[in-house]
Amino acid sequence: MTLDLTAQRGTPLPQQRFTWREIAGALPISKLDDDAFTRVRVILMNGIMSDALRFKHIANRLDGSLRVPLAEVRRVEQHMQTMINWLLPADQSPIETTIGYEQVAIEVTASVAQHEPDPYMAQLYRFGLLEDFDHLYRYSALLDRLEGKDANNILQSYTDIRPGRPTEVEHRAPVDDVRRHYDRKTAQPITRLHAITLFAGEYQTHDYYMHVGPLFSDPIARMLYAEIASIEEQHVTQYESMSDPTETLLEKWLLHEAAEVYNFWGCVQSESNKRLKAIWERFLDYELGQLAYVREIFERVEKRDAFSVLPRTLPTPIDYSSQRKFVRDVLEKEVNFRAVGTEIVPLAAEKPGSPSVRYREHINSEGSPSQIVAANYQWRPGGELIEQAAVQATVH
């Protein structure tokens, strides 16, 4: 099944309206009963909408002629994002939400990596994937050792909890985080939509960790959030640099709207919660309306067909299911990879004294929070205390 963008006009922008009850009065999803992939979709779509707003604010600073149309679309998207983010329940603690964020980063990136036709871009996704995979392990150790809780209550056995590329070695000099970009003239549409999806997701993860990190009283929790937020900043740098800087501002806006349509469409097709499915359907129609609105501006200002930039039909959506096998394969083959300049290289290619090695040696010189929190940590069902308690009971 696909969606023909040339035939869709969606909900006209003036009809995209909300009340406060709709925006923030709906009951949240159930942390206990809803499928983990429902939470994954909520978190990802919050990230997509958060980047929709971010992009439009930057555009607002760069182009005075677009300020009113940008503000029109942004107002609707502000309320769409709120409605999505407010679906997260209050009984989900900040660390539990963090576990959800990392599950998004792992499962969504793994799906994207497998569908990405550009081999260089696919390599970058696999590279980032193994780093987020490690973050999940570190945060799971924190959740267990700080709150006595089991990360698998959130993950629902879809995602492995084990070390990836150790966070300690993910710290790189900025020069080793910038990547080559796709070529706007030759890149397939899915390559461009993937890049937007990933930098939106990583950006919100960075912002979330920066926001919740100081809410913790525990010193290691504060330090771990600081350490992993720094890697998320590196990931935003990596994924953002995939985007061709010669795309015009309007071209980027058009593509961002298309990425929003693409992602809501993927949610509609996979959602198991009927109430949420109705929200995704409504927002798909809203995004189609926004895309039509921007298409008109693009064609009027740039005097070229919007479909010279956009795909006529939407490519394969993100696969919202466990990507365990793929992740394990990548882990086995690529865990020791490093980045040097724009390239992903085997471990031996990172030379002693190189900018990243020197950077890492200094920043880790007083200890690495991610190594401290997970020292000897191996996930066990129910958390490590269940086994410890059973052993203690046997001894006494």
Added chain:
Amino acid sequence: MKTPNETGMNRTGIKTSPIDSRATEAGAEEGEPTSIGGESLMAAVRLELAQQADAVGSMPPPASLKGVAKSAMTVLKGESPTLLLNLLGERLAFERTGVRLYEAVIDKLPAFAADGGSARPTVADLRAIQEDELRHVDVVRRAIETLGGDPTAMTPAADLGGVSMSGVLQVACDPRAQLADSLHALLTAELVDNDGWELLIQLARGLGQEEIAQSFAQARDQEHLHLVRIRAWVMSQVMREAGVEESATLPAAT
């Protein structure tokens, strides 16, 4: 309305998906930790920071000349007047939050009407307790002013007490928290509150503030009754839902 004790679609445990969970367990066993030392590494950082850290804040200077005089007199006796003021500040904050906490449960109470039975609290029952909490706000405010303190200041103990209470308040305000959950939140608060008043009375007496100690006695007795009543309602809710007969009778309201 779905109740939390009905069987539903809870997916959190490993038995939800035996195949997936076996894979997760196998994956975790395969993955070797990248650092050794266990929880002792976290403990060392916690200790180091605790040794370096100052308190969350300090007590404000005395608010009036009278306060300065009183402080000076008490200090001469080798005692700590600010300790009492710090704890009074905590009690004042706790009672204020307590009024809001009861309000949150009272507002939702009609939503739980269907399960009936004489053992559940009525709005009037909870309102009576809430009014006591409001009276206690004034009792503590007067005590703070008597000692020359500023009842509008947030003392360090009030601040951390607020952090402790934040989870209780979250449960009480959650539309999805049922009557038993909400009563459990109130019970948590009342247990702490009872000890808080007892501690203040002992401390005030020890510092020679007999008048303040006496003014708190009624509050302590009322708090004790709150605890007895909430505890009984919690017990009754659980037993009735489980179909178990209760042995204890409920205490009457005063």
